[in-house]
């Protein structure tokens with residue numbers, strides 16, 4: 001038993017909750033005594049990662065006694081040439097989660113406002129609040145960002161805007177023209193963060209290629225990650241692309257060795273395997289189409305997703321369905337934690353996993 005602790009935490013974090021991740025397979029097996037469990041809860045890649053990345057990790061294992069290069073120069077150089085941007089515009093992070101943290105750490109002062117959708121990826125809000133910033137939320141319209149509403153929310157205290165495109169948890173995208181016109185209207189003193197964690201899954205042509213506009217808009221930041229289509233979520237590596245002066249500010253606040261050797265080596269190798277990325281995008285498309293058709297057949301609806309997950313409207317408690325699916329060995333995300341209490345969010349799995357999910361869902365809904 002510990003003695004009583006009266007050390008106060010910083011006021012800013014008193015009311016912040018601890019992040020609840022998707023339930024791990026191991027935990028569900030242990031707690032429910034199940035043998036077969038599938039996880040469709042954290043938008044991971046069901047096909048794993050590229051064999052080239054695996055080889056690179058194995059080779060790099062012999063260097064684990066050495067610190068990694070602090071700024072991941074080989075990786076940023078390769079990304080720069082692949083993306084057609086200057087290397088000085090890229091910073092790598094311990095997941096793109098860390099880039100969000102570095103942005104708010106560097107730019108949000110107490111009382112500054114940050115505009116984001118209600119609902120969107122929860123780490124924007126948490127990181128803004130940790131710094132003592134104020135979150136201003138603009139409701140989604142039919143699951144999609146209301147960019148006009150976000151523009152109207154800008155005032156002299158606005159420091160940052162987050163646009164998640166595709167949006168997590170709804171999977172919607174904003175149209176190309178609409179987003180470009182928004183970029184043009186956001187004042188230059190406001191940092192506009194466009195989170196493209198699911199970029200590689202988007203097949204729709206009405207989707208803005210943001211990188212060619214970076215050189216013209218010094219306040220524009222684009223986030224990408226190796227956690228999703230590249231299947232390297234466990235290694236924690238993502239990156240931000242932005243004006244070199246912003247990169248320099250983020251460098252000041254990052255930990256010296258924020259991305260590890262295995263992650264850097266795997267990411268470098270993953271960039272060579274375009275065949276793997278293309279095949280994952282194709283499989284995801286097939287899986288998403290299958291799930292959408294099945295959900296319609298069952299009589300349910302969903303948001304129009306462009307990512308590797310689907311948010312399904314149940315017209316009943318998402319929590320109840322989540323719990324019942326768990327008992328069937330299928331882990332999804334309850335919408336109650338994601339701002340839509342009568343939904344679940346399911347990641348697109350392998351065809352086998354998708355079929356198992358639909359079977360379990362029908363059983364649970366029929367019960």
Ligand SMILES: Cc1ncc(COP(=O)(O)O)c(C=O)c1O
Pocket residue numbers: 042043094095096097098121164167168195197224225226227233236237238
């Ligand atoms: C929209 C969005 N941004 C960022 C992240 C963080 O990804 P990571 O830190 O693994 O790069 C996620 C993870 O689910 C996400 O959904």
